[in-house]
Amino acid sequence: MAHNAVGRPQASFQRTERSLMQRLSNDRNWLGAAFMVPAAVILIMFLAYPLGKGVWLSFTDAKIGRDGVFIGLENYEWLSDDKIFWLSVFNTLFYTVIASVIKFLVGLYLALLLNEKLPFKSLIRSIVLIPFVVPTVLSAIAFWWIYDSQFSIISWSLKNMGLITENIDFLGNPDNARLSLIFANIWRGVPFIAITLLAGLQTVSPSLYEAATLDGATRWQNFRFVTFPLLTPIIAVVMTFSVLFTFTDFQLVWAMTRGGPVNATHLMATLGYQRAILAGNLGEGAAISTAMIPFLLFAIMVSWFGLQRRKWQQGGSDE
């Protein structure tokens, strides 16, 4: 009896629990939220928290090994009147715009080329990927030697060919240094764009080209009115990533010039690192990093709203 008395409420409790579980497992809203929790936790822990912490640090005078106190916008006020900071902003924009445009054009050209019927197509496609596969620091060191002021292979070759008499000062002259770094960045970034655009090109149905050709379209018209519009969504994605990667580049510059000569190649990322980690002023470094956010948001907006606005691409109809 006693056993039953104890057993019954237990059974009814289990029933209510089951029914609660059943109810929840049938509740789409609850399920949706539950499935999102792991992703949300990861995003909050590894993205939102560091970002928030970085922004917070930029409002403090934190130094390495010492928590800072809130100082409002003081770091930003100092930066607003800091020639080196503004030089780094200019360098970053110059680096990003020039490198991204050239990477896009060369990448698109390579993708179109690789989409043609070529002998050893897969081999060539793999080779194209090599610069992207090599660790950035390794390629940076290779370029550092290529650009060396005394031992550059380019200077050596040109000298032996009798085209120049003195070594080219690749990394010692501010303009040369900027262009040299941009070239290294292009070399490294083109494969990513080329291969991704190639994937996009292969989704374009051949029947569209046939139809266009029957209508008398030239090769250029085929590209302009068939290929390019169908490629814009993937261009939006790939260029967003490319701009973000280029804007936040650090390794290439740090390994080759450390921001020199005379800060001519300091990007916001390298200057932020120098001030935060090397010089110990975490707050100021964080302010430089935080100052990158508006530029990055702007780049994302341009890519998404500029290239993805056609409704037919999202299932609607273009008016």
Next chain:
Amino acid sequence: MTTLNRRNLLKGAGAVGAMSATGLLDFAKAWAQTMKWKPEANATLNVLRWKRFVQAEDDQFMKIVAAFSQATGVKMNISSESFDDMQPKASVAANTGQGPDIAWGLHSLPHLFPEKCLEVGDVADYLGKKYGGWFPAPEATCKAKGKWIAIPTAVNGGYINYRISSIKKAGFSTFPDKTDSFLELCKAMKANNTPAGFALGHASGDGNAWIHWLLWSHGSYLVDDKEKIIINSPETVKALEYAKKLTDTFIPGCASWNDSSNNKAFLAGDLHLTANGISIYVGAKADKALNPIAEDMDHARFPVGPIGKPQELQLTFPMLAFKYTKVPNAAKAFMAFVLEAENYNPWLEAAGGYLSHPLMSYDTNPVWTKDPKNAVFKDAARNTLPASGIGPVNEKAAAAIADFLMLDMVANYCTGREDIKGAIAIAERQAKRIYR
């Protein structure tokens, strides 16, 4: 990373035994009996050090480590990082409270996080009393608010490296000891196509060393002893005018040089005068093909400028223990052990002049007399100013060096990016930012 296990220890002990009859190990065992700091039970000591430039120095250091480990039972893990990576690693350890127990870095590293460093006054007093006292600059570099926060283990002297035949060809039988005649030498060397060259890129060692000599020797300092910013001065203008004339005689490309660039160019025979540690000479002596360069080169002190007395910035290697370490006694015991004469003398000798001693009684070490070309480096610790110049050594001074504030000022003017006023104004503005 080098981890010492039983097998490595036996190997290390073998090497120690082979070194001398009494041997490092016997000394270590006797030392361990009477040592002031009894290491914690089952202690493991993780040491992060700067990556060696002279192999023999590292080999000898590892023998000291092996002897210490065997005599005291402390398990030792030694890992190394390049000069440039030492500071970020140590800084991250200080900030997170995790990582090596001991960081052995450069310049004013402890001043980036003085509150995170274990106070080691007892070790410094013990060594100072026993070995004739500390030279002033290494002491200042390792003290914060009157307390020892690190132990200066050595100073890396950077001096003029020159080709003897090239200065003779330029009409100088001895190396000039004044800045004016030094400029004349560099002009003549350029004309002979045997140019001089000093790093003007972000080279934390060589670049900072020579531009600080240049500015200080003209009486140009960033801050005074009260931290008042005094960089905008007539002395700085004169120093920059001199720097411009000097850099005009340099081999092309110096603006991109890092710490290793001048070594490569000198050993390749393209560069005939530069500022560097003894590593070029050691490298040239060790390589048969480069022996002719070793024979034809010598070292000299930096010339004296208008202020009439030598001014040098040499690279101190402070060894600090973090407050978070669970084995503070083992850390202190190790620091003291390294600087004991029985260990320090052979180590200093093995470094072949690359390291100079911060304790006065090591003046008699044979490394300074056995090769006259080493002699200049003996007084590196005696002659240097701290990295802060005449100002107080603290985290702000450390930040100014790490931020290449003075180096960029010289480079800005000498490469023609800014006029004198502009270059000084930028440096002054940066100094205000750091010293606010």
